[in-house]
Amino acid sequence: MGKVVLVTGAARHLGGRFVRRIQRDPEVERVVAVDAVEPAHPLGAADFVRADIRRPAIAKVLAEHEVDTVVHLDVTGTALGAGGRTAVKETNVIGTMQLLGACQQSPRVGRLVVKSSTTVYGSAPRDPAVFTETTPAKSLPSGGFAKDAVEVEGYVRGFARRRPDVAVCVLRFANILGPRVRSPLTEYLSLPVLPTVLGYDPRLQFVHEDDVIDVLRLVAHEPRRASLNSGTFNVAGDGVLLLSQCARRLGRPTVPVLLPAVTWVGSALRTVGLTDFAPEQIRLLTHGRVVSTVQLREVLGFRPRYSTAETFADFAASRGPGLLPPERLAGVVDRLADRIAPGAVPSRDSYDGA
Amino acid sequence: MADAKVIPFDDDRSRARRRPGRPEEPSGAGTSGPAAVRALPGAREVPDEPDEAPAAPGPVAEPDGEGAGRAGWERKLAGGLAFLRRRVTGEYEVDEFGYDAELTDQVLMSLLRPLYEKYFRVEVKGVENIPEKGGALIVANHSGTLPLDGLMMQVAVHDHHPAGRHLRLLAADLVFVLPVVNELARKAGHTLACAEDAERLLKAGEVVGVMPEGFKGIGKPFSERYKLQRFGRGGFVSTALRAGVPIVPCSIVGAEEIYPMIGNAKTLARLLGLPYVPVTPTFPWLGPLGMLPLPTKWTIQFGEPIPTDGYPPEAAEDPMLMFNLTDQVREQIQHTLYKLLVQRRSVFF
Numbered sequence: 001m002g003k004v005v006l007v008t009g010a011a012r013h014l015g016g017r018f019v020r021r022i023q024r025d026p027e028v029e030r031v032v033a034v035d036a037v038e039p040a041h042p043l044g045a046a047d048f049v050r051a052d053i054r055r056p057a058i059a060k061v062l063a064e065h066e067v068d069t070v071v072h073l074d075v076t077g078t079a080l081g082a083g084g085r086t087a088v089k090e091t092n093v094i095g096t097m098q099l100l101g102a103c104q105q106s107p108r109v110g111r112l113v114v115k116s117s118t119t120v121y122g123s124a125p126r127d128p129a130v131f132t133e134t135t136p137a138k139s140l141p142s143g144g145f146a147k148d149a150v151e152v153e154g155y156v157r158g159f160a161r162r163r164p165d166v167a168v169c170v171l172r173f174a175n176i177l178g179p180r181v182r183s184p185l186t187e188y189l190s191l192p193v194l195p196t197v198l199g200y201d202p203r204l205q206f207v208h209e210d211d212v213i214d215v216l217r218l219v220a221h222e223p224r225r226a227s228l229n230s231g232t233f234n235v236a237g238d239g240v241l242l243l244s245q246c247a248r249r250l251g252r253p254t255v256p257v258l259l260p261a262v263t264w265v266g267s268a269l270r271t272v273g274l275t276d277f278a279p280e281q282i283r284l285l286t287h288g289r290v291v292s293t294v295q296l297r298e299v300l301g302f303r304p305r306y307s308t309a310e311t312f313a314d315f316a317a318s319r320g321p322g323l324l325p326p327e328r329l330a331g332v333v334d335r336l337a338d339r340i341a342p343g344a345v346p347s348r349d350s351y352d353g354a
Numbered sequence: 355m356a357d358a359k360v361i362p363f364d365d366d367r368s369r370a371r372r373r374p375g376r377p378e379e380p381s382g383a384g385t386s387g388p389a390a391v392r393a394l395p396g397a398r399e400v401p402d403e404p405d406e407a408p409a410a411p412g413p414v415a416e417p418d419g420e421g422a423g424r425a426g427w428e429r430k431l432a433g434g435l436a437f438l439r440r441r442v443t444g445e446y447e448v449d450e451f452g453y454d455a456e457l458t459d460q461v462l463m464s465l466l467r468p469l470y471e472k473y474f475r476v477e478v479k480g481v482e483n484i485p486e487k488g489g490a491l492i493v494a495n496h497s498g499t500l501p502l503d504g505l506m507m508q509v510a511v512h513d514h515h516p517a518g519r520h521l522r523l524l525a526a527d528l529v530f531v532l533p534v535v536n537e538l539a540r541k542a543g544h545t546l547a548c549a550e551d552a553e554r555l556l557k558a559g560e561v562v563g564v565m566p567e568g569f570k571g572i573g574k575p576f577s578e579r580y581k582l583q584r585f586g587r588g589g590f591v592s593t594a595l596r597a598g599v600p601i602v603p604c605s606i607v608g609a610e611e612i613y614p615m616i617g618n619a620k621t622l623a624r625l626l627g628l629p630y631v632p633v634t635p636t637f638p639w640l641g642p643l644g645m646l647p648l649p650t651k652w653t654i655q656f657g658e659p660i661p662t663d664g665y666p667p668e669a670a671e672d673p674m675l676m677f678n679l680t681d682q683v684r685e686q687i688q689h690t691l692y693k694l695l696v697q698r699r700s701v702f703f
Contacts, residue, residue: 125530128550129451135550199533201540203452240450248444259533287530290450326443333439340431 002029005220006067008053008099009074009115010043011035013180014212018073020044021213027221032065034058036091037080053095059102062109069111070103071220072096075152077117077145077184077278085144092148093155100159103166111167113219114156118172118205118234119146119280123287129203132292133172133232146280153232167230169219174236174291177311178209179318184281190319194247195265198256202243202288205236208306208314215302227301234291237308243285246312251322251329259286451551452540455520462542463512469502470509473649474608478510480656486517489556489599490659492563493590493683495582495691496571498609499632501525502647507563507604508542510654522555523563524548528629549593556597563604564590566680573630575618579610580695582688588680591662595670595679600659603683605690608652611701613637650701653694657686 005022009015010033023031023044031046033039038050049061053074062070074095079088096114103109121127122137141147153170160168175185188194215235223229247254257265266282296302306314437460440446448454470476484490494507504523511521524547530536545551547564555562565571570583594601617633637644660683669675 125536126527126546128548129545130550130554132550197533199535199537201452201537203448203450203540240448240452242448242452242454245444245446245448248442288452326445329442330439333435333442337432337435340435 003027003069003221004030004032004065004067005069005071006032006034006062006065007046007071007073008034008095009072009076010046010048011037011039011080012073012076013041013182014176014209015039015073016041016043017209018071018213018216019046022071022217022220025217025221030065032061032067034061035074053099054090056098056102058098059105062102062106066108067106068108069113069220070099070109071113071216072099073115073216075115075117075149078182088145089148092145093151096152096155100155104159104163109163109166111220112156112159112169113216114152114168114170115216116153116170116172116232117145117149118174118236118289118291119284120149120153120172121289121291122146123202123280123283123289125287127287130290130292131234133234133295141280144278144280169230170232171215171219172232172234172291173212174205174207174234174289174308176209176212177206177315179314181209184278185284186315188281188285189246189250189252189315192252192323194243194252194254195257195262196243196247196254197262197282197286198258200259200286202285203240203290204243204246204284204288204308205240205290206308206311206315207236207304208311211235211237211304211306211311214305215296215300218300218302224301228299231295231299233296233300234293235296235302235304236291236293237304237306237311238293239308240290241308241312243288248329249312249326250316250319251325253322253324262286448541451522451543451545451555453522453543454541455543458520458542459512462538463509466505466509467513470506470513473647474506474612474652476506476510476608476652476654478514478654478656480658481510481514482516483602483656483659484511484515484519484561485600485659486519487559489559489597490561490602491552491556491590491594491597491599492521492561492602492604492656493585493687494563494565494604494606495580495687496565496567497574497579497606498572498647499613499615499634500647501565501572502612503606503609504563504565506609506652507606507654511561511563519561521563522560524552524565526568549589552590552593553597556593556599566590569629573615573618573632576610576614576616580607580691582684582691585680585684588676591676591679591683592670595662595665598663600661600663601679601683602659603657603686603690605655605657605687605694606652607655607691607694607698608650608701611650612647614648648702651698651703653698655690655694657690660686 005028007015007019007022010019012035015033015035016039019031019033020043022028023046033043033046033048034051034053036050036052039048047065051057051061075092076088103112118131119141120137121131121135122139122141124139127138128135141150156168156170160166176183177186212235219229244254262282263279293304437456440456446454446456484492492507494503497503504525508521508523511519520543523544525539525544527546529539529544530546545555552562552564566585567583568586574583591601613632613634615632615634619631619633623629623631634644636646660679665675
């Protein structure tokens, strides 16, 4: 008999993609997609159940469909459609509590996958350069999505203690980028001119949405030979990009702003509704965050297909050219080279932007 | 040494020429040299790196007609332009600590070199005590109010080590709080002085520099010059033991006198959240001019490495052994300091 997988947050882009992908796996008999709003995208052969995970009704859904694998993707930073920060926080925290309560009641559930984020580590200048899964955060996130993620993980740990028979996997994703992902970070990177914090050049890591789907599939199934797929894992592409590098590769000029002014500009932009510049976002863009993915490779046996740089290139290709496209700047340098020392630099017109 | 006076833009090649022992590298020294070092778990080569690297040396290798001068100039220009092209398009790499090898080699070291060669006239001894490959922990004394000694030590290793190794310094958390300073420190390969970062670097086979005296050493009054302070809690020894790398003691003479600290504005320091605010014979009395360090003559001596691979794995948990090794390192540095001071003719020459 095949598995019955319940996916929360199916109305979102990633949730929808995961629902469509996992139903093609041979081990899966049925997929139950859950969200509070009707999804705008097709879900294939999955059964869509319109249910709010903040309500106890979710327990009924679990029992009715005899669900054995729960993939909880409804832990997100932004509201879908209307609803402010309060609604998001409710869904993240209360929703997770209700869902975990329902899972605890259900004797059939044997596997739980929770989407978390590397924001649980915070970003502080006194942190070590690279976070491992066991690094305690020096300064716990004080609010926003990061705090939600910390709380969600706390409840998940409690659940794992109470139901040791359930395989629990928490995936801490770095910033997810992809041609169709929308997040506060992608909105920031789509600004024509990027405000940056004066005197700081944060290190960033990205993970491609295709890799997100693949790693979720990996942990939703039984572990492969010689690997373990329960526990907490950081998920990020290889390598690191500095914000200045990102801006240059995107071809967007940067405007360094003093740190106090950044906070002010951020709140001003948020009021106007241009971008969602949360304080945690500002901290990320000040101090940066890099996580170790050794556990992901060695314990889970997963190798991301896209490195951080490749993920970013894919993202950059999906956006329009900025005000200072790297191709044009490279062309200027090449022309300069031709003028000063003809023949000294081989002309490389075929700049591929990769 | 006529060519030592110019500070070429693409200086890696010119240094390779000056130093016959060093193997000739392709122009992408910034990219190819540290690439081997950068074999960290998180790092990966960008596939289009190879066609970036050989950009400069290929077409300029015809020194027949005009003479070597013009060819060298063109090569430097080509290297500089290739560098500029990579910078403006963002096509360079940093490691997970934010170390930008290319920027460090081509720009940051070139900016520090005049200070190193002309101002402090640093004399380096025993640089061969740093192993050719594999991790090593360099432990040095700390002095001078501003951490110029660390930077000079970095230039010394970078310019004089036969294998062209890069020193990765561990810096105080204050460095990573300050704007601009933190950005430059990360790009120059420095990271926070904590056991996690040090162990990660050492296990990756990097040469790590640490100054265990910390603020106690750098902010001590002039009257206590060349008296080593307590070496922290000996954390550097257990880190070296866990990573199984040798400890290289390093003694720096000359840095103590660059800003003779005769007073400490403690109230102001507390207000600003700094560990100390120095008062020297010139600062703050002469204003910005008082910020100029005195042009002392420096000597940096790297001592015999102390091996740590002979100890069993549980040795890192043995406090007695830690204290003994810490004292051994401290004694060796102090002893060398006294020896160098006796040999020194004067503070300034």
